Amino acid sequence: MMNWTKDPELQVQHLTMRFGGLTAIGDLSFDAGRKQITALIGPNGAGKTTVFNCITGFYKPTEGMIKLRHPDGKEFLLERMDDFIITQKAKVARTFQNIRLFSGMTLLENLMVAQHNTLMRASGFTIGGIFGSGHFKRAENEAIEKCKYWLNKVNLTERADDAAGDLPYGAQRRLEIARAMCTNPRLLCLDEPAAGLNPRESDELNKLLLSIRDDHNMAILLIEHDMSVVMGISDHIVVLDYGRKIADGTPNEIKNDPAVIRAYLGVEEDENEVAVGSVKVADLVNEGLAVHANVPTRTVPKVSASPKKPVATKTVVKKPAAKKGGRK
Ligand SMILES: Nc1ncnc2c1ncn2[C@@H]1O[C@H](COP(=O)(O)OP(=O)(O)O)[C@@H](O)[C@H]1O
Numbered sequence: 323m324m325n326w327t328k329d330p331e332l333q334v335q336h337l338t339m340r341f342g343g344l345t346a347i348g349d350l351s352f353d354a355g356r357k358q359i360t361a362l363i364g365p366n367g368a369g370k371t372t373v374f375n376c377i378t379g380f381y382k383p384t385e386g387m388i389k390l391r392h393p394d395g396k397e398f399l400l401e402r403m404d405d406f407i408i409t410q411k412a413k414v415a416r417t418f419q420n421i422r423l424f425s426g427m428t429l430l431e432n433l434m435v436a437q438h439n440t441l442m443r444a445s446g447f448t449i450g451g452i453f454g455s456g457h458f459k460r461a462e463n464e465a466i467e468k469c470k471y472w473l474n475k476v477n478l479t480e481r482a483d484d485a486a487g488d489l490p491y492g493a494q495r496r497l498e499i500a501r502a503m504c505t506n507p508r509l510l511c512l513d514e515p516a517a518g519l520n521p522r523e524s525d526e527l528n529k530l531l532l533s534i535r536d537d538h539n540m541a542i543l544l545i546e547h548d549m550s551v552v553m554g555i556s557d558h559i560v561v562l563d564y565g566r567k568i569a570d571g572t573p574n575e576i577k578n579d580p581a582v583i584r585a586y587l588g589v590e591e592d593e594n595e596v597a598v599g600s601v602k603v604a605d606l607v608n609e610g611l612a613v614h615a616n617v618p619t620r621t622v623p624k625v626s627a628s629p630k631k632p633v634a635t636k637t638v639v640k641k642p643a644a645k646k647g648g649r650k
């Protein structure tokens with residue numbers, strides 16, 4: 323197994339993100355290897371989603387550097403770029419902890435919209451370009467082919483014309499990944515893609531992610547609570563607790579790391595000996611302790627954000643399970 327530090331796609335260095343008095347991420351450094359699945363794990367509130375928000379330009383970090391290097395050698399300092407440029411030029415795509423699809427649009431439409439930028443470029447940004455040139459027609463055909471490819475890949479071809487909001491939860495999760503892939507990313511960031519999936523669906527998800535890594539040579543950054551997914555498919559795991567990195571290694575190294583077990587069980591300092599000696603992360607997995615619902619929830623007081631960009635609060639998006647969007 324190639325080491326991620328030798329040829330990283332992404333280098334996060336000394337990343338700090340403060341919201342008022344709260345340090346959501348403190349001096350975090352890690353590398354994510356090319357063609358590797360890097361999992362970012364840790365208890366609720368550990369700062370995982372905030373890391374994604376910094377990488378994708380949704381937040382401007384308080385300090386630190388986030389460097390992305392494409393296989394052709396092109397480098398991007400993401401902390402200095404606006405979010406839409408990060409998507410277009412640095413080619414970072416993400417999915418959200420709470421699904422954000424256009425629920426009233428069909429699956430096909432969702433995937434076409436994802437390719438809007440490519441199509442607009444092909445049109446030369448003029449109406450003449452859209453109607454006049456074969457160039458646009460070719461680009462449009464390619465976009466449709468891409469939709470077909472990804473619909474098939476996520477097993478949703480027969481539902482192509484249904485409203486996205488009418489899909490079962492697990493299928494919406496897969497569609498979100500397909501939509502992200504339609505933007506031709508180099509780095510794919512997935513925020514809890516297995517949340518709410520049944521074991522069969524999460525098994526399918528594993529296969530999909532491995533295929534994206536292997537058949538499309540992608541670097542994947544994965545936030546996930548489901549340890550069967552994390553341990554099953556990750557090449558590299560970074561563990562956060564209270565915004566700090568407490569462990570970094572292969573799944574095998576992480577499984578037996580005392581600090582990780584402490585973080586997951588929430589053991590007090592003087593109880594360490596007992597817990598650490600007798601429990602392994604693998605046991606937690608077996609007992610279902612490390613699975614989403616049972617991970618200890620940290621209640622940290624919310625302080626209003628003061629990022630350089632005026633993103634004051636988290637956008638609250640309802641879970642699709644509760645929201646019956648789309649046509650009925
Ligand atoms: N916009 C924000 N304003 C204030 N606090 C925030 C904001 N975004 C995240 N936080 C805080 O940062 C901490 C880490 O949150 P988050 O990154 O969502 O954790 P995780 O994804 O690991 O569960 C939490 O305490 C959260 O309340």
Ligand SMILES: [Mg+2]
Binds near residue numbers: 370371419
């Ligand atoms: Mg989160």
